[in-house]
C-alpha cells in the first residue's frame with residue numbers, strides 16, 4: 001500500500017500515515033494472527049503489525065513447540081484457526097498428533113507419546129492420559145501463519161515496533177510504530193492489542209496490574225538418538241531420574257520432561273532454563289536473563305553429552321530468538337478472571353471463547369478506560385494466578401478470533417466495541433468453526449447471569 005499524503009501529530013511527533021483500515025492488530029503472535037485473519041475473513045480491511053521479522057510470537061520465535069490445553073476428556077474444546085494450523089502443519093509433515101486410538105491411559109502409550117508432550121498435563125500421577133495435542137515445528141508455524149495472513153488479504157508490516165497509541169478523548173484512533181524509516185502511523189476504527197504485554201492498552205491509559213512469572217530461554221538440540229534415550233530411561237528409571245535431576249539442577253529449573261521430541265528426527269526442544277526474578281518488560285532484566293540462560297545451557301549441555309545415553313553426539317542447534325516471557329502486565333478490564341473462575345469452570349452469559357474447560361467472558365477482553373480497543377492473548381484481564389492456568393497457545397488463539405469478530409462487527413455497523421452483543425460474537429465464532437463456549441460442559445459452574453442466558457437461549 002502506498003503511503004497516504006497525511007501526517008499525524010502526537011506529542012510533537014510527525015509520522016506519515018501508512019494505512020487506514022477498519023481493524024488494526026498490534027502483535028503477530030498466536031492471538032494476533034488469529035484476530036487479524038478472522039477480522040479479514042469477516043469482511044473487514046485489516047492491518048497487522050509485528051516488531052520481529054516473523055509471525056508466530058512465542059509459538060515460533062519463542063520455540064514453544066506443543067499445542068495443548070484444548071481438550072476436556074475426549075472432547076476437543078478449542079477449535080477454529082488452531083485446528084487449521086494443526087491440519088496444515090500435518091500436511092507439511094511438521095506436526096505430530098496422537099491418533100484417536102492412542103488417546104488413552106496406559107504405560108505403553110505413555111512410553112510411546114510422553115516425549116512428544118502430547119498428554120494431559122493436568123492429570124495427577126503416572127502414566128498421564130495421552131490426548132489430542134500437537135508437537136510442531138517453529139518454522140512450519142511461521143509458514144502457516146504467512147499463508148493464512150496472505151490468503152485472508154491482511155496488510156502486514158513486519159519490522160514495525162509499536163511505540164505509542166493515538167488516543168483522542170478516550171478513544172483510540174491508531175498507533176505509531178518505530179521503523180528503520182522512522183516513525184510511521186496506522187489509523188483504524190478498532191485497535192486490537194495482542195502484544196502479550198498490553199503495550200498498546202497500557203500506554204493508551206487502560207488499567208492494568210503488573211506481575212511476573214518464570215522466564216525461559218528455550219533451546220533445541222540436534223544429533224540426539226531419541227530412541228536410545230527413551231530406551232535407557234524406560235529400562236533404568238531410577239538411574240534416568242538421577243541424571244535428569246542433576247541436569248535440571250544445572251539448568252536451574254525445568255519441567256519434569258526437560259526435553260521433548262519434535263517432528264524432525266534427532267531434534268529435541270528443551271523447555272528450560274526456567275529463571276525467576278526477571279521482568280519481561282525491563283531491557284536490563286531481559287539482557288541479564290539472556291546471558292544467564294546461555295551460561296546455564298552451555299554448562300548443562302556439557303554434562304548431558306557426557307552422562308545421558310542418546311545425547312553423546314548432541315549439539316546446540318539453536319536458542320530461541322525470542323526469550324520466553326509468560327507474564328508481565330495484565331489488563332484490568334471490565335471483568336477480571338480469577339483462579340476460582342478457571343478451576344470451577346465458571347460459565348458466563350457473555351462467554352465468547354473457551355480453553356480446556358474454562359470460559360472467557362467478552363468483558364475480560366475489554367479495557368475499562370479506553371474505547372475502540374480490545375485485547376486478546378496472554379495479557380487478557382485476569383489475576384496473575386488465573387493467567388498462569390489459562391494462557392496456553394490454543395485458548396489465546398480462540399480469544400483472538402473472538403475479538404477479530406467483535407472488531408469487524410463494530411466497524412461494519414459503526415458502533416462501539418463495548419456495545420457488541422456477546423451473542424453476535426458467539427454466532428460469528430460458529431461461522432468460523434470455532435467453539436465460542438456458549439454451551440457449558442456438564443461440569444461447569446454456571447454464573448448467575450449465565451442461567452438466564454442459557455434458559456432463554458440467548
Ligand SMILES: Cc1cc2nc3c(=O)[nH]c(=O)nc-3n(C[C@H](O)[C@H](O)[C@H](O)COP(=O)(O)OP(=O)(O)OC[C@H]3O[C@@H](n4cnc5c(N)ncnc54)[C@H](O)[C@@H]3O)c2cc1C
Nearest residue numbers: 027029030031051057058162195196216324377378392393
Ligand atoms: C517457555 C514457555 C513455554 C510455554 N509452553 C507452552 C506449551 O507447551 N503449550 C502452550 O500452548 N503454551 C505454552 N506457553 C504459553 C504460550 O506460549 C503463550 O501464552 C502464548 O504464545 C501467548 O500468545 P500471545 O499471542 O498472547 O502472545 P505472544 O506469543 O507473546 O505474541 C505476542 C506478539 O506480539 C509481538 N509484539 C510484542 N510487543 C510488540 C510491539 N511493541 N510492537 C509490535 N509487536 C509486538 C511479539 O513480537 C509477538 O509476535 C509457554 C510459554 C513460555 C514462555
